[in-house]
Amino acid sequence: MAEKRIVLSKCGSIDPQDIGTYIAKGGFSAFIKARDKMKPQAIIAEVKKSGLTGRGGAGFNTGLKWELARNAKAKAKYLLCNADEGEVGTFKDKYILSNDPFGLIEGMCIAGLAIGAQQAFIYLRNEYHFLYDPLVRAVGQVREKGYLKHMDIQVFEGAGAYICGEESALMNSIEGMRGESRYKPPYPPTRGLWGLPTIINNVETLMNVPHIINNGAAWFSAIGTGRSKGTKVFSVSGDVSRPGVYELEMGSTLRELVVGLAGADDLKAVQIGGATGNILPASMLNTPLSHETYLGSGAVVALNSGRDIIDVVQNDMHFLNDESCGKCTPCREGTEVMLEIFGRLARGEGHEGDINSLDALARTMAVSSLCGLGQAAAVPVLDSLRYFYNDYIDRINQSHFLRSYLSGELFKSEEGIR
Amino acid sequence: MGNVNVNIDGRKIRVREGSTILEAATANGITIPTLCHIKGQVPSGVCRVCVVEVEGSKTMMGACHTPVAEGMVIHSKSPKVIAVRKVIVELLLTAHTGDCVNDSNAENCALHNLASDYEVGAPHFNVRNPRFYPAEESNPYVKRDMSKCILCRKCVKVCGEVVRKDVLSIGYRGFKSKVVSGFDEALTAEACRDCLKCIEHCPTGALSAPARV
Amino acid sequence: MVPSKKEALSENGRAGLLPALKDRAGREGSLNRESMSGLAGQYHLPLNEVYGVSTFYAFLPVLPTGKNIIRVCRCLPCHLKDAQAVIGSIKKELGIAPGETSRDGKFSFELVSCIGACDQAPAMMINDKLYGDLTPAGIAEILKSY
Known part of the structure; x- marks a missing residue:
């Protein structure tokens, strides 16, 4: 099956440093349509009807979220684009930002009209610093064209923290605080940045918006599955x-x-x-x-087939332990305890009790952690226990073998001894 | 604001809209444990021992910070809730080092009491490096033994929001988080005077009054 | 529910703190007590608060760093492509372990979370420049260019 390029349709065929090439490909026609021919409520209705959902992972209906912010009464509203792509193995937003920054900015311009935001931020991760200047220049070109009269866009650079991709941590970071998660409710569309209604959308989510405005909700919702459109x-x-x-x-x-x-x-x-x-x-x-x-x-x-699942989950846990913000107990302490267990399993010092411990920890973290990081940290553990249970049992049996047949010297010489 | 009807542990309760689950429970004689909450202050929601089941919610909710809503059905003592609280208490005990068992003040330790209420014995989890910080006795008003700290942040909160001194903050990240003063240095007598509020609120023995010589 | 000093100042007043810390760290290599105290004064925050923010973020070093910072990704996609061998090669080349700075002050060496170059794994960054598809043998050549 071939690819179906909507979000990436202009990547490679425009000069990401020249708005003229983007406009020549039909760029900003959606924004002009939304600005001149549609009321904010109509934009929201179209996006809602299209079934567009958040592409950052949560999958919430984008139009519905916009509506919450639109209806909130406040002196100001904010639009944040989450370009803090820090999820391990994810580099799609980097590709989009490198090849079609205007598509994102057009999406933001339309979102700004819809929710009534006067200020927007693109939260760019520090690791993508090389994209900072090109993005600022792209925003400048859009401003010069007069498409940013209703709202300003500022590129805000993070400082190296995966958790800042979590929306409440992202807002704390912009506010000049530690990038820790906040409890919910309140949710950002009603009470977000500086306590004001805030919409946070992923880069890819916003990239879809001009296409929906141009081609209509029916076109978009015909693509995909029941709850996952596009x-x-x-x-x-x-x-x-x-x-x-x-x-x-x-x-x-x-x-x-x-x-x-x-x-x-x-x-x-x-x-x-x-x-x-x-x-x-x-x-x-x-x-x-x-x-x-x-x-x-x-x-x-x-x-x-040559890969060791326990090694994979250990690597995952190492990352999560490094990146836990440390605010809530289950995530801060749980990832550390799990990492200790995986370290022992990997070194051949596991025992049967470890499986029960991992299971109990994962189930506790999944339901009691403050934010999605701690809650989802359980996922690879529970999945590996579910689908690769025998890998754990084999490893523990090997540990018994090692303990029974080898002298204690082996452990003393290596980092195995704690 | 009007009132809303909720159900906690099978009891029908009518409470003021906008109250938290914890407030609703407490007002009706239902006890929910907390380690990080200070009554009357903005909730922190960090310790997570107050989590309860709310029907229709995938995850448990922190009772201290979740507002009640009309028709909410809450279970504060279900087997699932108890099991989760036990693991959280065990986690707090795991990395927490100190001589609590021999400490004559052990009965004043909220963590110790919670562990005994929930029948959590010696933890069977391990961490690679338990938190260990040398006890700090240079300040004439507060002795800090951060090895006993469970990062509930009550001291940070009370120092900032109640006393308005702001001499404490959380530093570092994740498991390495620590309550810091200044450039992560000993609490000086110039910065910290004798209000003793943090000692009053510390749930463990991390902050205490120095023995008078 | 009276906002504390920290919260009251947070309304926009504190918004510039992170960029200011980054700017200072970028120019001076790391954030020492003096620069943090200066910023604390500027933003009407206690030093402990500025210290708390700085130590949260990986790109705001509090300890002195080398002239160039090598950040090797240690996450799964790079791990699968033997990042360990690249790490070994850097160790050998510079004679330092992750978390250390070379004696001549030229390089600091860190292992970091995913840098979003998984299609070019194993990958690393030196300062803001990305190097992908690394081989242990190619490390010396790259380091020589600094």
Whole structure:
């Protein structure tokens, strides 16, 4: 199956540093239509009807979210574009920002009209610093064209914290605070940045907006599945021969993406959605990718038959432990305890109790953590226990073997001793 | 604001709209444990021991910060809630180091009491490096033994929002988070005077009054 | 529910703090006590608060760093492509472990979370420049150019 390019339709065919090339391809026609011919409520109604959902992972209906902010009474409203792409294995937004910054800015211009925001920010992760100047220049070109009379856009650079991709942490970061999560409710559309109504949309979500305004909600909602309309941009890496960014219709199968397009063979598993993503065995390659099944941020890491699942989950946990903001107990302490367990399992010092501990910790973190990081940190653990239980049992049995047959010297010489 | 009807542990309760689940429960004699909450202050929601089940919600909700809503059905003592609280208490005990068992003040330790209420014994989890900081006794008003700190942030909150001194903040990130003063240095007598509010609110023995010589 | 000093100032007043810290760290290599105190005064914040913000973010070093900062990605896609061998090669080349700075002050070496170059794994950044598809043998050549 071939790709279906909507979001990426202009990538490669325009000069990302020249707004003229974007306009020549029909760029900003959607904005002009929205500005001159549509009331904010009509823009929202169109986006709502299209079924567009957030592409950052949560999958909330975008138009519905906009409506909440539109209806909120406040002295000012904010629009934030989340370009803090930090999910492990995700690089699609970098590709979009590098190749079609105007598509994003046009989407933001329209969103600004819809919700009535006067100020917008693009929260760019520090690791993408090389995109800062080009983005500022692109915004400048849009401003010069007179398309930013209703709202200003400022590029705000992060300072190296994965958690700032979580919307409440992102807002704290802009406010000059530690990038820690806030409890919800209140939700950002009613009480966000500086306590004012705020809409936070992913880069890819906003990229869809001009296409929906130009082609109509019916066109968009005809693409995809029941609850997942349109396309999804995936970042594929790991054990594939053609790693890269691919855009597919929602509901395409994992096999089409990972095997068909990215060229994987001899698969053992895939992890979908980064370090907090699901780990699925190769037997599930026919699973469609959508909000109804598995999607996340669209990061797909392929794992071949030679890979060790415990090593994979240990790596995930290392990342989550590094990146936990530390505010709430389950995530701060839980990721640390899990990392200790995975460290022992990897070194051949595991025991049966570890499986119960991992299970209890994962279930606790999933329901009691303050934000999505701690809640989703449980996902790779629970999935690996579910689909690769025998890998754990084998590892623990090997640990027994090691303990019984080898002298204690082995452990003393290595980092194994704590 | 009017009143709303909620159900907590099978009891029909009518409470003021805008109250939190914790306020609704407390007003009706239902006890929900907390370690980080200071009555009357903006909730922190960090310790998570107050989580409750709310029907229709995928995750549990922090009782201290979640406002009640009409028709809410809440379970504050279900087996699931108890199991989750036990793990959270066990996690807090795991990285927390100190001589609590031998401490004559152990009965004043909220974590110790919560552990015994929930029958959590010696933790069977481990961490790679338990938190260990040398006790700090240079300040004439407050002795800080940060190894016993459970990062509930009550001291930060009370110092900033109640006393308005703001000499404490959270520093670092994740498991390495720590309550810091200045450039992460000892609490000086110039910065911290003798209000003793933080000692009053510290749930463990991390902050205490120095023994008078 | 009276906002504290920290919160009261947060309305826009504090908004410039992160860019200011970044700017200072960028020019001076790291944030020392003096620069943090200066910013604390400027933003009417206690020093502990500025310190708390700085130590939260990976790109706001509080300890002195080398002239160039090497950040090697240690996340799954790079890990699968043997980032470990690249890390080993840098260790050998510079004689320092992750978290350390070379004796001549030329390089600091860190292992970091995903840098979004998974299609070019294993990857690293030196300052703001990205290097992808790394091989252990190619490291010396790259380091020589600094």
